[in-house]
Amino acid sequence: MAIPKNTICLWYDKDAEEAARFYAEVFPDSAVTAVHRAPGDYPSGKAGDVLTVEFTAFGIPCLGLNGGPLFQHNEAFSFQVATDDQEETDRYWNAIVGNGGQESACGWCKDRWGVSWQFTPRVLTEALAAGGEEAKRVFEAMLEMGKIDVATIEAARRADATATRGGS
Structure with a gap:
C-alpha cells in the first residue's frame, strides 16, 4: 500500500482503533x-499497545494516534460531509449522535470521541451559494436548526412562510 502524501492525523486518548472501526462501519468508502x-x-x-491506526473516512486518508489525554478534539477541526437528501443526512447524524455523540x-x-462532523445537504450549500435574498432566508432558517431539515431549507429557498421554523 502506498503512503498518501497528505494524511489527517487525529489524536485520541486510547480509542483510535475503536473510532476507526466505527467510521469504517458507518460511512461508505471507509x-x-x-x-x-x-x-x-x-x-x-x-x-x-495500539499506537496508530491507518484508516479512511469517506475516502480521506487518516491516521488515528493514541497519544493520551493531553490534547482533546474541538470544533476548530471537523469533517464536512455533503449529503444528497434527508435520508442520508439522518443516517449519518443518527449514527454519530445515537452512539454516544452530541448534537x-x-x-x-x-x-x-469528540471529533466534530458537519452533515450538510447539498441543497443547503447550493442555496447559500445562490446569494441574495434566497441565501439570506436559508441562512436564517439554518441558524434555528440542529440537524439540517431539507424540507425547511427547500421551503426557505421558495420563500415559504414555514421556512422560519427550524428543523430538529
Missing part, C-alpha cells in the same frame, strides 16, 4: 487499513 503497535513504552502507554447547531455534531 476502512481500517492498518493497526500499528508501539515498539516500546511511551509517555501514555507501553510496548504492544450541536447548524448541522454540526460530535462523535463520542
Whole structure:
C-alpha cells in the first residue's frame, strides 16, 4: 500500500482503533487499513499497545494516534460531509449522535470521541451559494436548526412562510 502524501492525523486518548472501526462501519468508502503497535513504552502507554491506526473516512486518508489525554478534539477541526437528501443526512447524524455523540447547531455534531462532523445537504450549500435574498432566508432558517431539515431549507429557498421554523 502506498503512503498518501497528505494524511489527517487525529489524536485520541486510547480509542483510535475503536473510532476507526466505527467510521469504517458507518460511512461508505471507509476502512481500517492498518493497526500499528508501539515498539516500546511511551509517555501514555507501553510496548504492544495500539499506537496508530491507518484508516479512511469517506475516502480521506487518516491516521488515528493514541497519544493520551493531553490534547482533546474541538470544533476548530471537523469533517464536512455533503449529503444528497434527508435520508442520508439522518443516517449519518443518527449514527454519530445515537452512539454516544452530541448534537450541536447548524448541522454540526460530535462523535463520542469528540471529533466534530458537519452533515450538510447539498441543497443547503447550493442555496447559500445562490446569494441574495434566497441565501439570506436559508441562512436564517439554518441558524434555528440542529440537524439540517431539507424540507425547511427547500421551503426557505421558495420563500415559504414555514421556512422560519427550524428543523430538529
